[in-house]
Amino acid sequence: MTEPVEDLCARLIRFDTTNRGHGQGRGERDAAELVADLLTDAGQKPVLLERAARRSNVVARVAGARPDLPALLVQMHLDVVPADPDEWSVDPFSGEIRDGFVWGRGAVDMKDMCASVLTVLGRWSEEGRVPQRDIVVAFVADEEDTGYYGAHWLVKEHRELFEGCVAAIGESGGYTVPVRREDGSLVRLYPVGTAExxxxxxxxxxxxxxxxxxxxxxxxxxxxxxxxxxxxxxxxxxxxxxxxxxxxxxxxxxxxxxxxxxxxxxxxxxxxxxxxxxxxxxxxxxxxxxxxxxxxxxxxxxxxxxxxxxxxxxxxxxxxxxxxxxxxxxxxxxxxxxxxxPPVESRVDSPWFDTMAAAIRAQDPDGVVVPYCMGGGTDAKAFSKLGIECFGFAPLLLPEGFDYRAMAHGVDERVPVEGLRFGVEVLDRVMSG
Known part of the structure; x- marks a missing residue:
């Protein structure tokens, strides 16, 4: 039976994949090997690629029922920024599950989505399901620095892995932003990144x-x-x-x-x-x-x-x-x-955006899905060089009062267990179509 997504997220967090920049850090190899093993268990044939020792990337193509359809890339990163244990309430790499949250460095940036995608693929394998289109999943190194060992290198040296991909999803978007109207009523916004x-x-x-x-x-x-x-x-x-x-x-x-x-x-x-x-x-x-x-x-x-x-x-x-x-x-x-x-810009109104919006509303019928421009940068800057239309979409259900934006790179980073489960359902719908 597929491992609960929260347990898998915790397992991934326990791999210290700290990226200190300038080629320094523990590397992504141990986490990448687990990812490759799980992909293999799900019936896939992952490839593990390294520009330098232990700076590992894992890529697999999930064959769809209709290979004539354009392929979708789902891109995530395995590295995390440093964490000072003296500042945290828990060991940053303990992957502790308590109070309804998974705690640890990378919980929202972005081992949560890694766990969610692997959970979807494990579910498909158990149920004998395949997506409509080819899905390329990429778990990459070095996003937290320059992408020299990760996405930018893959795009330059292994572009054949992404053949046929016309759209991509990755961080950061698709999460709940609860907002009170001036009359006190609650609106749940879900921003989807269409630009950076x-x-x-x-x-x-x-x-x-x-x-x-x-x-x-x-x-x-x-x-x-x-x-x-x-x-x-x-x-x-x-x-x-x-x-x-x-x-x-x-x-x-x-x-x-x-x-x-x-x-x-x-x-x-x-x-x-x-x-x-x-x-x-x-x-x-x-x-x-x-x-x-x-x-x-x-x-x-x-x-x-x-x-x-x-x-x-x-x-x-x-x-x-x-x-x-x-x-x-x-x-x-x-x-x-x-x-x-350079900046990244995808269409605000496109079938891909509509698919993501429909998947969110299937789980939250009152959710309001809106496009937005990311202020920072992601590996979309690399994949867009291949002509791939890139979107920030790593869905999570978040409660009111949870400061999601303070979690990434922050102290006591954590992700709600229910939010992870919501993300699995949304990703399953998007990736299946």
Whole structure:
């Protein structure tokens, strides 16, 4: 009999797949071997691929009854971000089940979906069921860093594994966002990611004249850099309503009985309650300085000062945004990319979106499914290079008051057991069709 999804999620959490970045971490191998074993038990023929030792990816193609239909990719990652045990109420890798939750690092990001997908495939095997179309499942490495060992490498070196895939689902979307209308009635929103802002991590370098800290210096690299960062961080980027953002505002406002004022987008979304967090970061581009580096001794003016800026770019805005950044930085500042992954944008209204919405409403008839744009980034940035239409869809039923967005990368990360079971049913319906 198929293992309960909560038990499988707990088992996956107990593999410490911490990714510390820059190729450092324990690797995904042990978790990947369990995934491969479970896929084999379900009658599949998984392949395990590594760019480097223990940085493991598992891919399998589940044959559908109608191979003429376009295939669906279901993509997940096995790695997790670090967790400090001293900050947690439980051991972050204990996979403890208590109080109706599965606790541990990766519970919502994203070993929950890994467990749900494996549970669906195990159920199909037991019941002798097959999907209508081919389903490619990919459990990948290194999403929490650059994808160098995971999705980006697979897309470059093993694209044949994804032959025929025209759409993909992955993190993050399809989860409940309970919101109270102003009259007190409850609405359960389910955002589905149809877009992602691009990730343009910038390195800024200011050069000047090195010298003694006690002497006048009108060519101080530190001053140049600080002045440019002040202009950049003080700049208010204009509202840009991409199709996903506009549709989210329209449909969420309608569900909450909030009038839309397109001349005051910030005022409109401020009335969305907890749902404001889904859109407040995606009505604009953003440029946030995060790392500074300059000098080595207090009485020495350095000749070079550097900063890193986390820049997020909405679809269709990259060219003019970078031009504005250069104007804000001013002369004497060199800009270069540390990473540059373009935005992802799928259709707001498409048969794939309709299928996901129908699957959610089959489990929650009163649920309101809305498209949205993700503020961060996922492996969709890799798979979209293959022409695959990517959606954020990792369904969960979440109770009111549960701060889902604080769970990913946060302390005491946990996922409701009932939410996992809901996700299995929704994924079964989407993947079966």
């Amino acid at each position: 802002r691009g990730t343009a991590h910038l390195l800024l370098t200011a050069t000047g004249r090195a010298g003694h800290g006690s002497r006048r210096n009108d060519d101080n690299a530190v001053v140049k850099l600080v002045d440019s960062l002040h202009r950049l961080s003080a700049h208010q980027w204009p509202v840009v309503l991409t199709p996903a953002v506009r549709a989210f505002i329209e449909r969420t406002a309608a569900a909450l009985d909030v009038p839309v004022d397109w001349d005051d987008v910030d005022g409109t979304i401020a009335r969305f309650g907890p749902a404001v967090k889904l859109v407040e970061n995606t009505v604009r581009n953003s440029t946030r300085p995060t790392v500074l580096s300059a000098g080595y001794k207090v009485n020495v003016v350095p000749g070079v000062a550097q900063a890193q800026v986390d820049t997020r770019v909405l679809p269709g805005t990259e060219e003019w945004m970078l031009s504005d950044i250069d104007n804000l930085l001013g002369p004497g500042i060199r800009r270069e990319f540390i990473a540059n992954q």
